[in-house]
Amino acid sequence: MVKSKTKSNRPRRFPQGDRLSKQPSLAPSPLLESETRSQRPAGQGTRHRTHRRRTQDRRPANNFNQPQKTVFNQDGKLKVIVLGGNEEVGRNMTVLEYENDIIIIDMGLQFPEEDMPGIDYIIPNIEYLKGKVKKIRGVFITHGHYDHIGAIPHLIGQLNNPIIYSSDLTLAMISKRQEDFKSNGDLRLQAVTTNDVIKAGVFTVSFFGVSHNIPTSMGIVVDTPLGKIVHTGDFKLSLESSGDTPSEIDKIAALSGQKVLALLADSTNASQPGHQLSESEIQVNLDEIIRNAKGRLIIGTFASLLSRIQQIVWAAEKLGKKITFDGYSMKTNVEIAQSLGYLKMKKGTLISLKEIDDYPKNKIIIMCTGAQGEGRAVLMRIANQEHRSLKIEPADTVVFSSSVVPGNERSVQRLKDSIYRLGAEVIHYQMVDIHAGGHAKAEDLKFLLKLVQPEYFVPIEGNHSFLRMHAKIAEATGINPLKIFVADNGQVIEFTKKGGRLTSTKVPSDYVFVDGLGVGDVSNIVIRDRQMMAADGMIVVIATIRGKTGQLVQNPDLISRGFIYMKENKELVEATRKKVRSILKDYNPKTSANDAYIKEKIRNEIGKFLFQKTERRPMVLPVIIEV
Template sequence: MKITSKLKIIPLGGLGEVGRNMTILEYEDKIIIIDMGLGFPELDMPGIDFTVPNTKYLEDKKNKILGVFFTHGHYDHIGAVPYLIGKIGNPPLFASPLTTAIIKKRQTDFPNAPKLNIKVVKEEEVIKLNPFEVSFFHVNHNIPDDYAIKVETPIGTIIYTSDFKFDPHPVNDKPTNLKQLKSFGDQGILLLLEDSTGAEEEGHSISEKTIKENLEIIFKQAKGRIIATTFASLLNRIQQLITLSEAYNRKVVIQGYTMKSNVEISKELGYIKAEKHTIIEPKDMHRYQDERITVIGTGAQGESNAFLMRYANGEHKEVQLKRGDTVIFSSSVVPGNERSVQALKDNLYKRGAHVFHYKMMDIHASGHGEREDLREMLRLL
């Protein structure tokens, strides 16, 4: 068959930057979109909380948009939905069960935004939107229900890897199906759009199994409360902390609006598992000795209004810092936040906390593949 048209691939964000992921695939007069995320403000953007992709290109093409497909539930991939969906004609959305639930929950914070037309898709389900055929396959990240996307077009197959890493021993997840990837490669791939966040790091990303083993060392030696902080969307890590707390007879308190919301959604869908009385309310902490309490909260980036900063400054009404608390930073530092995070750690040290972070031991692993992971994906496809 003679091909007379070209396929346009237009990144509106996420290329040459971290965050703000949004990519257009356009063939003749038909468009699909992959992801619709928030971006991080630059150092020269004081007072700006986040950025969103520029959708001007799409605003006179609303009737050409067939659908928006989401890879996973992190805000740099879904966070711009409330701000942009009305501007582009409120097209159908397609996402995994967890991603769908997070998008819907976030939309409730925007009562004036359009009602979403969102369809839950399962792994390996195929969506046919002529001339595109879109399917989904599982990859490992640090949130459940992370889908890479395969798009069949009239001129060839496109693979969009999503954020991924290869982890042969994931925690609370299954490994990526390497045989499936190899079969895609054998069939022929026109273009691979691959996560490159870790492209400057040599080697393989650290397995979540290693992270859990190192976190357990801290749990074994902690004499009082454990205060653990990580990203609110890092659900696999939150599950590890809950599981370890149960193993060491600790109750768990969740702090931070977004983290509470994500944990509630994930529990309802079965992605976070906890025994019936493990997670308690802050008002019930006094019923338990300190060595039986774990607090998991937001604020690992030194945000002024987040749980951890208020805890460190003695401003949190429910959790006051106690000398001897063990504070775990199970996260990396986002570029630009180094000074605020270091100031937070210094304050915790001064007030008598025992602080652990990823530069001391492997208690955080990126969800993004490093060079050997990227090479492996290239070899398979």
């Protein structure tokens, strides 16, 4: 077992377990030659010490694409429930349940929308699983982006800390994030490769490599008593190795000869026609921009976009330039990827931020976080002239090497405007191809569907419109429309030996908000209150009355925050006080329920009164003090 905590800051390699057998390749492809496979029972993950596997737990390895010989009861029901990710971009989490066994795929977060003031992020609702924790045989993570791993620190303990299976890079990122939640205890982590097979109750789980914009991304194949469930994770189809891990197309193609009961596939770019850009095209354009830069290059991108970081490192080394990184999460990810061999960098390429003035300006590349316009990220602080050491100069070129996440358009535009005002040149993906998304477009999705030939199809990961577009693509490839299930979050898809159906049953899947240290203690009502205060402010009405008589001791006090400036609105203030006095005539100190009644009356009538006067609806907070 390996603990998630480490004594040093250096990321640790996670044990891979024993290789128990060697299998011949499935197709004449270098991707599959000399593969080794091992099958490990769930429940034997890694903690602080290496755990010796008992002889009786060893099982012969399974060929990835061969039917399982183990015979299970096929009279049960297989449930597929997407708890998050099907009505938004983010908080991805899928549950597979067969009788007394459950596995979970991904456990991510979603960043808040602009109308969610004060919220840090949103995580899946796991109410459905809380009475079933003894059935959970493992959590399988497709890759290391926060929309797939970000909720783990908040949820894994509530699920009795099941083993988390993923690649060594992904586990290192999970472990590093767990260090920010020291009170949560240790995680049980077990590394796998795409050659491994894991036994998890009635499920047999195997993996295939996919291209995404972070190394070691994987799709997952789950053998169930009723057939195979294929989950793509985030993916695009690529055979290149320019910054990305090539997709294991041969493994995916070999699935078509088996009974693939259902394909669950990434829908993020289903509305985008054509094929995804190749990374080799992006590399050419990045090389050109880096070569022609007259001054410093400041490149903003996602902290976890390791494929892009690798491409820029290659270009810098080719052109004799130096790189520095700024932003805690980016520096952390670079350190982890370097230590595990997933980011290659020659000695002398990397310099510290303090050293940039030691070199000619046209030899400096600064890679940083904040390309999405995040308020406190590095690029925004540079643009707002709040960075402790970096100031925009007229000869600088600022490159946005990422697409804009839906919902961030306005903040990104404001960021660009601020940079333009400071005189720098701005280059973004709409001007030149400097970003290839990590998600397959329509033609690639069509190719995958024809390759796998599933009996049922379930589009996942994306807003409802994305899922619908993906469903249309599936129908165009010949899949029976009655066997295409567009499910909302929480909607139960059920399979039996007689077939599958999208049921009307829904399990809880509403937002769980994380606000500072609070998890789930902020409800939609609180969000509405915050929206109201953000839009129209608030006004506090303080009435001091005599407890025996109910008479006002003094004129009601008003406190305005974000509503009006009281010194400039004396007439409105006095009219409001007069209205409060008239309401308090009904106050009866001898009736215990009267306080609540009067407060509600003040809230409603003062709210209506102020709207009539201002056409704004501030939050009204009545306070009654008895003396």
